[in-house]
Structure formats: structure tokens, C-alpha cells
Amino acid sequence: MSSIAAFLGQRLGWAVMTLLILSVMVFFGAQVLPGNIGRAILGPLADVAAVTALNHELGVDRPLWVQYWDWISHFVRGDMGRSFIYHTPVFPFVAASLTKSLALALVVCVLVIPLSLAGGVYAALKAHRAADRIITLTGLAMTVVPEFVSGIILILVFGVWLRWLPISAKWADDAGLLGRLDHLILPALPLVLILFGYIAKMARAGTLAALESDYTRTAVLKGLPQATVIGRHVLRNALLPTISVIGTQVGYLIGGLIVVETLFNYRGIGALIFSAAKAKDFPMLQAGVLTVGLCYTVAAIFADLLFYLLNPRLRSGGAR
Amino acid sequence: MSRDYGLLDRFRRQASEPERSLIDGVLRGTISRRELFRHGSVLGLSLPLISRIGAAAGLASAASLRTARAAPGGVIRVGMSMPSTAIDPVIVPDSNGLAMLNQTGEFLAIDGPDLVLRPALATSWSPNKDGSVWTFKIRTGVKFHNGAALTAKDVAASINRLADPANKSNALSAFTGVLSPGGAKAIDDQTVEFHLDAPNGNFPYIVSSDNYNAIILPADYSGDWEKTFIGTGPFRLEKYTPKVGASFVRNPDYWGEKAIPDRTEFVFYADIQPQILALQGGDVDIIKQAPVLSSLAVLNDPKFNVISVPSVAHQQLHMRCDQAPFQDKRVRQALALTIDRQKLVQGLLRGRAKIGNDSPFAAIFPSSDPSVPQRKQDLAQARQLLEAAGVGKGFKVTLTTENWLEIPQYAQLVQSAAKQVGIEIALKIEEQDAYYGDAVYGKSDWLDSAMGITDYGHRGVPNVFLAAPLLSDGTWNGAHFKNPQYDGLVKSYVGALDLESQRAAAGKIQRLLLDETPIVFAYFYDYLAVTAKNVTGVEVSAMAQIYLDKAKKV
Numbered sequence: 089m090s091s092i093a094a095f096l097g098q099r100l101g102w103a104v105m106t107l108l109i110l111s112v113m114v115f116f117g118a119q120v121l122p123g124n125i126g127r128a129i130l131g132p133l134a135d136v137a138a139v140t141a142l143n144h145e146l147g148v149d150r151p152l153w154v155q156y157w158d159w160i161s162h163f164v165r166g167d168m169g170r171s172f173i174y175h176t177p178v179f180p181f182v183a184a185s186l187t188k189s190l191a192l193a194l195v196v197c198v199l200v201i202p203l204s205l206a207g208g209v210y211a212a213l214k215a216h217r218a219a220d221r222i223i224t225l226t227g228l229a230m231t232v233v234p235e236f237v238s239g240i241i242l243i244l245v246f247g248v249w250l251r252w253l254p255i256s257a258k259w260a261d262d263a264g265l266l267g268r269l270d271h272l273i274l275p276a277l278p279l280v281l282i283l284f285g286y287i288a289k290m291a292r293a294g295t296l297a298a299l300e301s302d303y304t305r306t307a308v309l310k311g312l313p314q315a316t317v318i319g320r321h322v323l324r325n326a327l328l329p330t331i332s333v334i335g336t337q338v339g340y341l342i343g344g345l346i347v348v349e350t351l352f353n354y355r356g357i358g359a360l361i362f363s364a365a366k367a368k369d370f371p372m373l374q375a376g377v378l379t380v381g382l383c384y385t386v387a388a389i390f391a392d393l394l395f396y397l398l399n400p401r402l403r404s405g406g407a408r
Numbered sequence: 409m410s411r412d413y414g415l416l417d418r419f420r421r422q423a424s425e426p427e428r429s430l431i432d433g434v435l436r437g438t439i440s441r442r443e444l445f446r447h448g449s450v451l452g453l454s455l456p457l458i459s460r461i462g463a464a465a466g467l468a469s470a471a472s473l474r475t476a477r478a479a480p481g482g483v484i485r486v487g488m489s490m491p492s493t494a495i496d497p498v499i500v501p502d503s504n505g506l507a508m509l510n511q512t513g514e515f516l517a518i519d520g521p522d523l524v525l526r527p528a529l530a531t532s533w534s535p536n537k538d539g540s541v542w543t544f545k546i547r548t549g550v551k552f553h554n555g556a557a558l559t560a561k562d563v564a565a566s567i568n569r570l571a572d573p574a575n576k577s578n579a580l581s582a583f584t585g586v587l588s589p590g591g592a593k594a595i596d597d598q599t600v601e602f603h604l605d606a607p608n609g610n611f612p613y614i615v616s617s618d619n620y621n622a623i624i625l626p627a628d629y630s631g632d633w634e635k636t637f638i639g640t641g642p643f644r645l646e647k648y649t650p651k652v653g654a655s656f657v658r659n660p661d662y663w664g665e666k667a668i669p670d671r672t673e674f675v676f677y678a679d680i681q682p683q684i685l686a687l688q689g690g691d692v693d694i695i696k697q698a699p700v701l702s703s704l705a706v707l708n709d710p711k712f713n714v715i716s717v718p719s720v721a722h723q724q725l726h727m728r729c730d731q732a733p734f735q736d737k738r739v740r741q742a743l744a745l746t747i748d749r750q751k752l753v754q755g756l757l758r759g760r761a762k763i764g765n766d767s768p769f770a771a772i773f774p775s776s777d778p779s780v781p782q783r784k785q786d787l788a789q790a791r792q793l794l795e796a797a798g799v800g801k802g803f804k805v806t807l808t809t810e811n812w813l814e815i816p817q818y819a820q821l822v823q824s825a826a827k828q829v830g831i832e833i834a835l836k837i838e839e840q841d842a843y844y845g846d847a848v849y850g851k852s853d854w855l856d857s858a859m860g861i862t863d864y865g866h867r868g869v870p871n872v873f874l875a876a877p878l879l880s881d882g883t884w885n886g887a888h889f890k891n892p893q894y895d896g897l898v899k900s901y902v903g904a905l906d907l908e909s910q911r912a913a914a915g916k917i918q919r920l921l922l923d924e925t926p927i928v929f930a931y932f933y934d935y936l937a938v939t940a941k942n943v944t945g946v947e948v949s950a951m952a953q954i955y956l957d958k959a960k961k962v
Binding site: 121124127128129130131134135136137138139141142173174175176181240243244247248251254255349350351352353355359360362363367368 | 490492493494499501502573574576577578580581584634650651652675676677678679681682685686688689690691841844845846847848
């Protein structure tokens with residue numbers, strides 16, 4: 089068990105370093121955006137005196153390193169700061185949008201992981217036959233269709249013509265779970281389409297490699313039933329790389345969905361970061377980016393851990 | 409056309425000097441019915457009285473605006489772009505945030521789609537002899553949503569707050585040189601006097617819905633409007649979530665006709681495309697503002713109603729008058745002559761705009777002088793002018809502008825128009841932040857570039873367009889136009905109380921600007937909103953406000 093603690097400790101150390109570097113990058117990167125913060129908030133036609141007064145009030149006329157220290161020292165104590173634009177704490181915004189992003193990511197995962205794993209493994213088992221070709225080619229084709237194209241097509245078909253599903257996230261936030269699910273399906277579909285091909289391809293390649301390996305041949309030759317061979321020997325090895333891939337996609341699913349969130353008017357954290365960047369609401373922008381960074385790191389650690397637990401080469405003991 | 413001179417004489421005897429001049433103008437035929445309504449309302453004549461003057465003068469009356477009252481009920485859902493800041497009436501700077509203000513708040517007067525002022529929280533208003541003091545009578549029996557009665561004190565405090573530089577007021581530019589803090593004085597509970605810095609014939613517009621920040625708040629308002637949306641209007645706040653949306657419910661204690669919808673919902677969107685899809689899919693009933701180029705899918709679809717309001721919103725193409733190549737006015741005139749305005753309106757704006765004549769005096773302003781000849785495309789004359797200015801072989805120049813609405817496409821059309829006479833324009837299209845920069849001279853591409861295109865929103869009167877971008881000491885004078893004669897003419901226009909002297913000053917300004925051409929005003933584009941076919945009674949203003957109290961789904 090000490091090896092897993094060492095493994096985790098090392099991963100956590102790297103994660104803290106990564107987040108620290110990310111905080112420096114997002115803070116100083118934001119300063120490069122053109123224009124003046126007070127001006128951006130008050131609008132291009134506001135009086136110069138009003139802009140100067142606002143900049144002073146927000147403290148953005150102080151030296152950069154003072155501002156950075158002020159921000160990060162509060163941040164690590166759990167105080168994300170106050171929005172320049174809304175004059176209220178940033179935390180509720182980040183929390184609300186993160187919740188929404190996680191809900192969407194969860195729906196996507198629940199749909200895409202079983203589908204694409206099954207598809208990939210099935211394709212590998214039927215390698216080079218018609219079923220394999222169909223799964224591989226459609227998966228590939230859907231992966232290269234950008235989500236703003238597939239999203240609009242899906243909206244037109246299911247929202248405008250058939251009117252089966254609502255198009256945009258509903259204003260009434262207190263809708264029940266079913267009501268929410270209803271609103272999540274359409275935004276989730278373009279992402280499922282994009283990720284399916286990618287994950288299925290990884291799963292197919294891993295399964296093929298495992299099927300052709302010596303240990304599989306041995307397992308077959310020693311007379312194990314096919315289900316046992318697939319379940320215990322093939323899948324376990326085949327899915328290792330796929331898990332890493334899914335782990336990295338979680339980061340994208342949480343923070344990188346600006347297009348989908350805009351199109352479906354889904355107030356996730358990607359849209360939050362994007363609008364904060366446009367409006368120069370730096371506390372919001374920084375808190376959003378760091379939160380996504382945190383989720384990404386957690387997902388990566390989780391994937392690593394899973395990888396570790398499934399990989400007999402990284403831990404003691406193995407499949408019996 | 410029969411005239412009742414006895415009645416008119418009685419009006420004239422009781423009338424003030426500007427009012428008499430208005431009646432005389434109507435009788436001479438130099439003032440039309442529409443202009444009588446509009447200008448009479450500025451002077452504070454009540455609409456019924458104006459109607460009677462019009463009838464006595466033999467002007468045909470228009471059909472009554474009042475429609476049959478629908479049964480109350482229903483929920484109206486609006487899609488709109490996201491407000492850019494917190495919703496605080498004092499600082500809201502954008503066309504999305506301002507539409508939140510008038511859901512629960514009200515103005516002293518409302519500037520209607522016809523640019524006629526209608527009384528709202530003020531029942532009447534009138535100027536003193538030279539237009540330097542305006543007296544407003546405040547409606548009785550009006551209550552704020554917290555139950556407190558509206559008094560003149562609230563009105564004076566609301567306007568003084570906006571005029572005070574200490575409050576980061578977005579309306580400061582509108583009040584600078586017009587009204588200083590403290591200039592609004594409550595005389596008694598129902599009377600407010602505005603003591604102006606200088607005579608101003610169009611002052612009522614500055615405290616009307618035309619100045620979208622000027623909703624009347626309680627005197628003790630302290631900057632937390634998002635919590636309550638407190639106002640006096642026909643709706644009050646149900647729920648507001650920043651970045652998500654807002655909902656409102658009928659105010660049962662409203663002083664006027666109660667709102668028809670039980671509720672209204674506003675959903676904020678990050679972009680126009682999702683709004684169009686949401687309207688098509690029935691998720692919303694209305695898109696508050698539909699820019700023409702990105703809304704073609706619904707503008708031409710018979711399943712939807714387009715509400716089109718004439719507006720004076722425009723894109724100013726300025727040329728720097730203080731440096732080569734545009735310091736010679738013949739070069740500026742030549743460039744203006746290369747543009748085919750009719751084609752521009754048809755092609756770029758799909759016909760949803762009116763052509764401009766290189767001055768802020770759009771035809772829709774009653775004070776505009778219609779006798780000034782319209783500038784038309786004339787390439788031969790443009791070439792002659794360039795020849796005379798010594799640049800017959802053409803020249804190169806950079807046009808700097810912002811990526812906003814149809815401006816990039818407009819810039820390309822200007823580029824190809826100018827090319828016909830040998831002017832090679834290089835385009836530099838920036839994001840808005842970069843273009844406006846710090847918005848002071850020396851630190852702003854907008855104010856420093858040799859040539860630029862800048863967006864200007866709608867105003868009910870041309871005063872702001874005449875001042876900041878064109879006066880010698882104007883703060884937005886990207887053209888660096890300095891002309892003492894112009895400055896004097898603007899002063900006399902702004903101070904003029906009666907329509908005929910306003911129009912006389914306007915004519916001189918129009919001719920001077922047409923000759924000098926510091927700025928090309930090629931078109932003024934309409935304000936467009938789109939509703940589902942089954943929605944009626946929605947009113948939008950060119951200022952981007954939306955009024956839903958008479959809206960009904962059938």
C-alpha cells in the first residue's frame with residue numbers, strides 16, 4: 089500500500105505545481121488583453137473621470153505583483169474574490185456553472201462511455217468485417233464534424249422540426265430531475281458524436297492488440313471459455329489506454345464546451361470563462377480557469393489511479 | 409380643410425412664445441401634423457390639446473392608437489443578448505442592460521417609436537422664456553414597489569444622481585454642460601424644476617426614456633438595484649439571476665392600466681444564433697434585438713412578425729481633418745461621393761435603413777431641413793475634386809474599425825467604392841476593446857486613426873451626435889474637426905426653443921457639414937425585433953427598450 093501512497097503523493101505534488109503555474113499564466117495572460125478594465129465595464133463612451141475612479145475602486149491601478157499576491161493568497165484560503173462586473177463574490181457563479189458543467193459532462197459520459205467501449209470492442213472482435221468498417225467509419229466521420237455544425241443540425245431536427253426536445257437550457261432552474269434531463273440530452277448529443285469515434289477507436293486498437301497478444305493465445309489454448317478470455321484477459325488490458333483518453337477528455341467536457349454551451353444557451357463554466365474574458369472580469373476569469381484546471385487535474389489523477397489499479401505491471405499481484 | 413380660427417386664437421392667447429410659433433407654423437403649412445405632435449410634446453402640451461389644435465387647424469386626424477384591451481393573462485418569453493454589467497440604473501451602459509431597467513422602472517416621459525414624447529411619471533412640463541428652466545409636474549398616486557409614494561424629491565434625487573460625476577454615472581455625458589448636480593430641485597411634492605447650465609430646447613428628451621439610465625428611483629437608493637429592481641412600473645421583479653435571466657410579475661398596484669401578461673421571462677444568450685434557433689423552436693416568443701445580417705433566417709420567414717422601428721442608429725465614417733491625406737475638404741468630399749448609398753442600404757442592410765446625407769440630421773428628426781440636397785454617388789466629380797486637391801493619381805490610407813454588427817462588411821464596401829477613384833484603402837479591423845482603447849486622444853485607435861468607422865446608437869434628438877463627435881472641444885471627435893462657425897451654429901440649434909428656428913439652424917449645420925464632410929453618415933439603420941406570429945402588443949423603442957405590458961399571446 090505504501091507504493092500507492094507514494095504514487096498518489098507524487099501525482100498530487102505535480103498537480104499543485106501545475107495549478108500554481110496555471111494561476112500565474114492566467115493572471116498575467118489576462119493582463120495582455122487589450123483595453124482598460126474600467127473602460128470595458130463602463131463602456132466606450134463613459135467619462136474618463138468615471139473610468140479612473142472605477143479602476144481605483146477595483147484596485148487594478150496597483151502594481152501587478154501586488155494584485156497577483158492579493159488574489160492568490162485569498163484564493164488558496166478559499167476566497168475567490170469579487171466580480172468586477174457584478175460587484176458580488178465570484179464563488180456562487182463558479183459553483184453554479186460548475187454544477188451545470190458537471191451535470192452535462194456526466195450525461196455525456198453515461199451515454200458515450202458504454203456506447204463507445206461496446207462499439208470499439210465489438211469492432212475489434214469483428215475486425216475487418218462489415219460491422220467493424222461501419223463502426224470505425226461512422227465514428228471517424230462524426231468526430232471530424234465540429235459541434236457547431238452537428239449541434240445546429242440536431243437542433244433543427246429535434247427542436248425545430250420534430251419539436252421533441254427543448255432547445256435551450258430553461259430559465260426555470262427549479263425544474264425537476266426529469267425536466268433537467270430533458271434539457272441536457274440535446275446539448276449532450278454533439279459531444280457524444282465527437283467523442284464516440286475517438287474512444288471507440290482507442291478501445292478497438294487496444295482490444296485488437298490484446299487479442300493478438302501471447303497471453304490471450306495462452307488463455308485460449310489452456311481452454312478458458314471465450315467470455316472469460318475476453319472479460320478477464322482481453323478487456324482489462326485493452327482498456328488501459330482508453331481510460332487515459334477518457335480522463336483527458338473530462339477536462340475538455342468540463343471547461344472546453346464554449347461552443348456547445350453558447351449554442352444551447354447552457355450556462356456552464358466554459359461559457360462563464362469566455363464571457364468573463366470578453367468583459368475583462370478578471371476575478372471571474374481566473375477563478376473559472378483555475379477551477380477547470382482543478383477538475384482536470386483531479387480527473388487525471390483519478391484516471392492514473394484507475395490505470396494503476398488495473399495495470400498489473402504497476403502494482404503487486406495480478407489476474408489469477 | 410376647414411379651420412376654426414376662433415379656437416386657434418384662444419389657444420394662441422394662452423400660449424407661450426414657442427407654442428404660438430408652433431401654431432403659426434401649422435397654419436402656414438411649414439409644420440406637418442407629425443411634427444406638431446412631436447414638437448408640441450417637447451414643449452409640454454398635452455396630447456389631447458395638440459389633437460385639438462391639429463383639428464382646429466384642419467389637419468386630418470390619424471386613427472386612434474388605442475387598441476381593444478385584451479383579457480389579462482399569459483406568460484411572454486423574451487430572448488435577448490446578455491447584459492454586459494451588473495444591472496444598476498446609474499451605470500448600465502449597454503443596449504441589453506438598459507432593457508432590464510424599463511421592465512420595472514419608469515421615466516418622466518416616454519419617447520415613442522414616432523419620437524413623440526408621451527407623459528409617464530410627469531404629467532406635464534414647460535420651459536421658462538429662454539428654455540433655461542424647465543418645470544415638470546409629477547403624477548400623483550404613484551407608488552414604488554415597496555409601497556412608498558413617489559414624490560418630486562425622488563425625481564430630483566434620481567436626476568441629480570445621474571448628473572453627479574462622483575457616481576460613475578453612464579448618463580454623465582448627456583448631462584455635461586446641460587445640468588449640473590443639484591440643478592434638479594423639488595419645489596413641492598409634485599413639482600420639479602430643472603435649472604439648466606444653458607438654454608436647451610430639447611431638454612425633456614434628456615429626462616425621458618431616450619436617456620435610458622433616467623428611470624426614477626427612490627431618493628434613498630444606494631446601489632443595490634439587482635436585489636429589488638425597485639421602480640414604479642407595471643411589472644415588478646420575481647427573480648433575477650445574473651448571466652441567466654430575469655422574470656417579472658404584474659404589479660397589481662400600478663397607477664395606470666394594469667399589465668396584460670401575468671408574467672414575463674427574459675432569457676440571456678451569449679450570441680444571436682441561439683436566440684434565432686430558440687425562437688424557431690418555440691423556446692422564446694420574442695427576440696428583443698435582431699441585427700439584420702445575422703437574422704435573415706427569421707426576418708424573411710412568414711412564420712414570424714418583424715417589428716421594425718425607424719432609428720437614427722448609424723456608423724460614422726470619420727476622416728481626420730487635421731492631417732494628410734484628408735486635411736483638404738475636397739478629398740473628403742471625393743471619398744463621400746464614391747459611395748452609392750441606395751445600393752448600400754439595399755445590399756448591406758436589406759433595405760432596412762434610410763440613407764444619410766453626411767450630417768446627423770436624419771430625415772426622421774422633425775428639425776432636419778429637408779431642402780438640403782441629397783449627396784449622391786458621382787465618380788466624375790470625385791475624380792475632379794481629387795485632381796484639384798493635387799492627388800489625382802489617388803493615395804493609400806488605412807481605415808481602422810471595429811468588428812461589430814455589419815461594420816466589417818461596410819468597411820469593405822467603402823474600400824471598393826474608394827478604389828474606383830484610385831484611393832487604396834487598407835483595412836484594419838479590430839475587436840471593440842482594441843479599437844476604443846482608453847477612449848482618450850493619444851490612446852485610442854478610434855480617436856487617433858486617419859480614418860475610422862464607429863458605431864453610434866439611437867438618440868431621440870441629434871444633440872449628442874452634434875456635440876461630442878464634431879464640436880472643437882468634443883470628447884469623441886475622431887475626425888479632429890475644428891470649426892468655430894459650426895460650434896456657434898450648434899449652440900444656437902441647441903438653445904432654440906421653437907421648431908422653425910431649430911430647423912433654420914439645422915439647415916445651416918447640414919449645409920456646412922455637407923461641404924466640410926468630416927464624417928460620412930451613409931445610412932441610419934432600423935431597429936428590428938422579431939416575434940412569433942401569435943404574439944401581439946409588443947412595443948420596442950429604437951433605444952432598445954421593450955415594453956410588454958400590452959403583450960398578448962393569441
